[in-house]
Amino acid sequence: MSRTVIRNGLVVTASDETHADVLIEDGRIAALAGQGSAYAGSWTADDVLDATGRYVLPGGVDAHTHMDFPFGGTFSSDTFETGTRAAAWGGTTTIVDFAVQTRGYALREGLDKWHAKADAQCAIDYAFHMILSDVNDGTLKEMDLLVEEGITSFKLFMAYPGVVYSDDGQILRAMQRTAANGGLTMVHAENGIAIDVLVEQALAEGRTDPRHHGEVRKVLLESEATHRAIQLARVAGSPLYVVHVSADAAVAELAAARDKDLPVFGETCPQYLFLSTDNLAEPGFEGAKYVCSTPLRPHEHQSALWRGLRTNDLQVVSTDHCPFCFSGQKELGRGDFSKIPNGLPGVEHRMDLLHQAVLDGHISRRRWIELASAAPARMFGLYPKKGTLAPGSDADVVIYDPTAEQTLSAETHHMNVDYSVYEGKRVTGRVETVLSRGTRVLDCGTYVGRAGHGQYTPRGLCQYL
Ligand code: URP
Ligand code: ZN
Ligand code: ZN
Ligand code: ZN
Numbered sequence: 388m389s390r391t392v393i394r395n396g397l398v399v400t401a402s403d404e405t406h407a408d409v410l411i412e413d414g415r416i417a418a419l420a421g422q423g424s425a426y427a428g429s430w431t432a433d434d435v436l437d438a439t440g441r442y443v444l445p446g447g448v449d450a451h452t453h454m455d456f457p458f459g460g461t462f463s464s465d466t467f468e469t470g471t472r473a474a475a476w477g478g479t480t481t482i483v484d485f486a487v488q489t490r491g492y493a494l495r496e497g498l499d500k501w502h503a504k505a506d507a508q509c510a511i512d513y514a515f516h517m518i519l520s521d522v523n524d525g526t527l528k529e530m531d532l533l534v535e536e537g538i539t540s541f542k543l544f545m546a547y548p549g550v551v552y553s554d555d556g557q558i559l560r561a562m563q564r565t566a567a568n569g570g571l572t573m574v575h576a577e578n579g580i581a582i583d584v585l586v587e588q589a590l591a592e593g594r595t596d597p598r599h600h601g602e603v604r605k606v607l608l609e610s611e612a613t614h615r616a617i618q619l620a621r622v623a624g625s626p627l628y629v630v631h632v633s634a635d636a637a638v639a640e641l642a643a644a645r646d647k648d649l650p651v652f653g654e655t656c657p658q659y660l661f662l663s664t665d666n667l668a669e670p671g672f673e674g675a676k677y678v679c680s681t682p683l684r685p686h687e688h689q690s691a692l693w694r695g696l697r698t699n700d701l702q703v704v705s706t707d708h709c710p711f712c713f714s715g716q717k718e719l720g721r722g723d724f725s726k727i728p729n730g731l732p733g734v735e736h737r738m739d740l741l742h743q744a745v746l747d748g749h750i751s752r753r754r755w756i757e758l759a760s761a762a763p764a765r766m767f768g769l770y771p772k773k774g775t776l777a778p779g780s781d782a783d784v785v786i787y788d789p790t791a792e793q794t795l796s797a798e799t800h801h802m803n804v805d806y807s808v809y810e811g812k813r814v815t816g817r818v819e820t821v822l823s824r825g826t827r828v829l830d831c832g833t834y835v836g837r838a839g840h841g842q843y844t845p846r847g848l849c850q851y852l
Contacts, residue, residue, distance in 0.1 A: 388412055388413055389412070389413055389414075389433055389434075389825065390410065390411065390412050390417075390430070390431065390432040390433055390434070391410075391411040391432055391433065391434040391435070391436065391782070391822070391825060392408060392409065392410055392411070392430050392432040392434070392435050392436070393408065393409040393411070393435075393436045393438050393443055393784065393786065394408045394422070394427075394435060394436070394437055394438065394439075395408070395422060395437055395438050395439040396409075396438025396439070396441045396442060396443035396786065397438075397441070397442050397443065398419060398442075398443045398444075398776060399442050399443070399444055399752055399753065399755075399756055400444075400445060400753070400756055400761065400775050400776055400777075401753055401754075401756045401757035401760070401761035401762070401774075401775065402753065402761075402775075403753075404752065404753065405419070405421075406421070406422045407419040407420060407421060407422065407427075407443075408420055408421075408422055408427040408430070409443060409776060409784070410427075410430050410432070411782040411784070411822070411825045412825075413825065414781065414782055414824035414825035414826070415778075415779060415780065415781060415782055415824075415825070416776050416777060416778055416779065416780045416781075416782050417778060418430075418778055419776065419777075419778070436786065436820060438786050440788070440790070441786050441787055441788055441789070441819060442752075442785075442786070442787040442789055443776070443784060443785075443786060443787075444478070444738075444756060444760070444776075444784070444785040444786075444787055445756065445760045445761070445773070445774055445775050445776050445780070445783060445784070445785070446478060446479065446480025446481065446511075446760065446773070446783035446784060446785050446821065446822075446823070447474075447477070447478050447479035447480060447481075447737060447738045447759045447760050447785070448479070448480075448481045448482075448483070448759070448760050448763040448764045448767075448769065448773050448774055449474060449479045449481070449482045449483070449705055449706050449708070449734055449737060449763070450482075450483040450516075450654070450703060450705045450763035450766065450767050451483070451485075451630060451631070451654065451656070451705030451706060451707045451708070452470065452474075452482045452483070452484045452485075452705075452706060452707075452708040452709075452734055453484065453485055453707070453708060453709035453730060454466060454467045454470040454471075454482075454484055454504065454505070454708075455467065455504050456485070456487070456709055456730075457487065458709070458711075458728045458729060458730065459719065459726060459727075459728045459729070460719070461711065461716050461719065461728055463709045463710055463711060463728075463730060464710045464711055464712050464716065464803050464804050465708070465710050465732075465734070465802055465803045465804070466504070466508065466803070467484075467504055467505040467508040467509050467513070468508040468509070468510070468838045469801075469802070469803040470482075470708065470710075470734055470802065470803070471508070471509040471510040471511045471513065471841055472510045472801055472834065472836065472838075473734055473735040473800065473801040473802040473803075474510070474511055474708075474734045474735065475510045475511050475821050475823070475828045475829055475834070475836055476735055476800075476801045476818065476821075476829060476834065477734065477735035477736055477737060477738055477739065477818060478738040478739075478785040478787065478818040478821060479511065479734060479735075479737065479738065480511045480512065480773075480783035480785070480821065480822075480823050480828075481511060481512045481513065481514070481764075481769065481773050481783065481844065482509075482511065482512075482513050482514075482734070483513070483514045483515065483516055483540075483763070483767055483846075484501065484505065484513060484514075484515055484516070485515070485516050485517070485518050485542060486498050486500070486501035486515045486516070486517050486518065486538070487500075487501070487518045487520065487551075488517065488518060488519055488520045488521060488526065489520065490520040490521045490551075491521065492521075493525065493526070493529060494517055494519070494526055494529040494530070494533060495529060497517065497518075498515065498517065498533070498538065501515055502843070505843070506843065507838070507839045508838050508839065508841075509838065509839070509840070509841025509842075510823070510828055510836040510837065510838060510840055510841050511783075511823050511828065511836075511840070511841045512773070512781075512783070512823065512824070512841050512842050512843075512844045513841055513842075513843060513844065514537070514538075514767070514769065514843070514844045514845065514846050515538050516538065516540045516541065516542055516573065516767075517530075517533055517538050517540070517541050517542070518541075518542045518544075518551060519541050519542070519543055519553065519561060520550075520551045520553075522543075522553055522557035522558070522560055522561050527560060527561070527564050530561070530564050530565070530568060530570060531564070531567075531568045533570075534565075534568045534569060534570045534848075536845060537768075537844075537845020537846045537847070538845075538846070539569070539570050539571060539767070539768050539846050539847065539848050539849070540570060540571040540572075540573055540628070540767060540846075540849070541561060541565065541570055541571070541572055541573065542573040542574070542575065542630065543557070543558050543561055543572060543573070543574050543575070544574075544575045544579070545558070545574060545575060545576055545577055545578060545579055545612045545615070545616065546575050546577040546578075546579035546582065546612075546680060547575075547579050548579045548580055548583055552579050552580075555615065555619060558572075558574070558616070558619055559619050559622060559623055562619055562620055562622075562623035562625040562627070563623045563624075563625065565623075565625045565626070566623050566624045566625035569848045569852075570848070571626055571627075571628055571766070571767070571848075571849045572620065572625055572626070572627055572628070573627075573628045573629075573630050574612075574616040574627060574628070574629055574630065575630055575631070575680075575681075576609060576612035576613040576615075576616050576629050576630075576632075576637065576681075577604060577608055577609050577612050577680060577681055578608040578609075578611055578612045578615075581608050582603055582604055582605075582608055585603035585605070586603050586725050589602070589603050589724075590723060590725065595722050595723050595724055596672075596674065596724060597667055597668075597672065597673075597674030597675045597677070597678055597720070597724050597727060598664065598667045598668040598674050598724075599724050600667065600674075600678050600680075600682055600724045600725075600727065601664045601667045601682040601683060601684070604680060604681065604682045606634040606635075606636055606637075606684065606688075607636070609632075609633065609634045609636070609637045609681050610634060610636035610637045610639070610640055613629055613632070613637040613640040613641065614640045616629060617640060617641075617644045617649065617651055620649070620650075620651065621649065625650075626650035626651070626652070626849060626851075626852055627649075627650070627651045627652065628652045628653070628654065628766065628849075629641060629651070629652070629653045629654070630654050630705075630707070631654060631655065631656050631659070631679075631680075631681050631705075631707050632653045632654060632655045632659070632681070632692070632695075632701060633655065633656075633659040633681040633682065633683070633684050633688065633692075634681070634684055634688055635684075635687075635688045635690075635691035635692075637653075638653070638691045638692060638694075638695040638700055638701065639691070641653045641695070641700050641701070642695065642698070642700040645699075645700055650851070650852055652702050652703070652766060652851065653695070653700065653701045653702065653703075654701065654702070654703040654704065654705050655692050655695070655696070655701050655703075655704060656704065656705055656706055656707045656733065657704065657706060657733055657736065657737055657740045657741070658677075658679065658683060658707075658731050658733060658808060659681075659683065659684065659688070659689070659692055660689055660692055660693065660704075660740070660744070660749075661689075661740060661809070661812075662677060662683050662808060663683055663684065663685055663686035663688075663689070664682075664683055664684060664685050664686075665686065666683060666808070667682065667683055672718075672721055675713065675717040675718070675720055675721075675724075675727045676713055676717060676731075676806050676808060677731065677808060678717070678720070678724065678727040678728075678729055678730075679707065679709070679729050679730050679731045680729045693744075693749045693750070696749070696750055696754070696758060697749070697750060697754065702758070702762045702766065702851075703758060703762050703763045703766055704737060704741060704758045704759055705737075705763065706733035706734050706736075706737050707730070707731070707733070708730075708731075708732060708733050708734035708802075709729070709730025709731065709732075710730065710731065710732035710802055710803070710804035711728040711730055711804070712804055712805045712806075713805055713806045714805055716728055731808050732800075732802045732804045732806075732807070732808065733808070734802065735800055735801055735802050736795060736800075736809060737759060738759055738785070738787075738818065739793070739795075739814050739816055739817065739818070740809075740814065741755045741758060741759050742755060742787070742789065742814070742815070742816035743814040743815060743816065746815055746816070760773075760774045760775070761774040761775055762774075765849075765850040765851060766849055766850070766851060767846050767849065768846035768847030768848050768849060768850060769844065769846055769847070770850055772844075773844075781823075781824050782822055782824055782825040783822065783823055783824065784821070784822040785818055785820070785821050785822075786818075786819045786820040786821075787816065787817070787818055787819065788816065788817050788818075788819045789815070789816050790815065790816075791815070791816065791817035791819075792813060792814070792815050792817075793813070793814055793816075793817050794811060794812070794813050794814075795807055795809040795810065795811070795812045795813075795814065796810055796811065797810060801834075817832075819831055819832060821836075823836070823840060823841070824842075826840060828840070
């Protein structure tokens with residue numbers, strides 16, 4: 388049996404902050420005990436980590452990533468190997484990535500493809516959601532099988548007509564299915580049909596710069612789609628999780644639904660909290676670096692997102708990590724913003740940016756861990772294996788230095804992408820050591836992980852229902 392003890396740290400979970408020592412046996416948390424207690428003093432271990440002056444945190448759970456993801460004729464630039472390594476550097480020890488059903492093919496085929504991409508490649512544990520591109524009798528039946536084997540959430544797109552778009556009838560049918568099989572429907576809430584009209588008009592008028600990506604993907608078309616998704620979920624009697632919420636009016640739709648006690652949940656991402664349309668408007672095609680959907684919004688929207696995170700109208704912060712290099716990928720859209728592949732790099736920086744939000748007074752320390760670890764684990768059926776430090780939990784542990792300062796930059800990040808959306812941003816706090824199931828992945832700022840350590844992790848049902 389292997390035994391590790393972490394001594395002298397401040398253990399922070401979503402529910403508690405305690406000066407406790409942590410005993411790890413065979414990859415799981417075996418016990419926590421007060422520092423200086425006879426019990427903690429009695430522990431012997433092969434390996435002792437000193438966390439004096441540090442936080443001891445449950446590893447981050449990033450419930451929204453796209454590794455090696457096809458978009459607009461190219462693929463996101465992080466593989467499961469490079470992307471999970473970068474995640475580990477940033478204190479994330481589990482990702483839930485989106486397997487994609489190719490239109491016309493079975494869900495199973497898409498799932499097999501995602502296993503082929505990810506298996507034996509990951510530095511940290513991983514699980515899958517399923518993107519439905521094609522709702523029909525066959526795929527509806529397959530949803531039941533997937534729920535049984537641990538793929539318990541399904542993303543449907545109200546955007547991207549002709550690609551992964553589902554119409555309202557298809558979305559309703561998928562929701563009815565999850566209402567029956569216990570799965571969770573996730574929706575990308577933007578009115579893609581209306582957006583495509585505005586895209587066509589903008590391009591015809593010569594408005595081709597990246598900033599027009601933000602202008603055509605209007606707040607009203609996010610809030611309208613959010614409202615419609617909620618009503619469809621009510622009709623189906625199903626729960627709903629709205630991904631990458633960016634607009635104040637969309638938060639208001641979620642809040643109104645939750646005030647009616649409806650099982651409606653929402654996620655936002657660091658880019659909507661820290662970046663804005665000002666970035667999309669950067670000159671010289673630099674704005675392309677910030678093209679994602681839903682789009683960045685005027686910074687006035689940020690206060691509603693922060694408030695939603697505090698009031699629990701938004702429950703989760705994920706990254707929607709979907710990197711494309713500026714050179715050769717974002718550049719596909721020079722002269723036509725609609726050809727810029729959508730997505731931003733971010734999997735490495737979520738824990739640090741949210742810690743900065745603690746220092747800035749937006750959220751509490753425990754809320755940081757709730758949003759980044761416990762809530763996504765509960766939402767997607769991974770708790771308490773993931774998302775907390777309790778006896779029996781996987782020993783996915785981050786030793787975090789809350790006073791170290793760092794400057795975020797493409798020069799120093801570990802994501803496989805040639806720019807940073809946070810270039811030059813200074814943050815206080817840094818991941819020092821990371822354990823995944825008790826094994827060191829990052830050791831005092833040195834990467835010691837390996838591709839293939841990460842295990843595929845089937846999930847249970849949403850634990851908020
Ligand atoms: O721009 C984004 N978000 N790209 C990834 C795909 C999606 O819609 O989440
Ligand atoms: Zn989306
Ligand atoms: Zn501004
Ligand atoms: Zn996404």
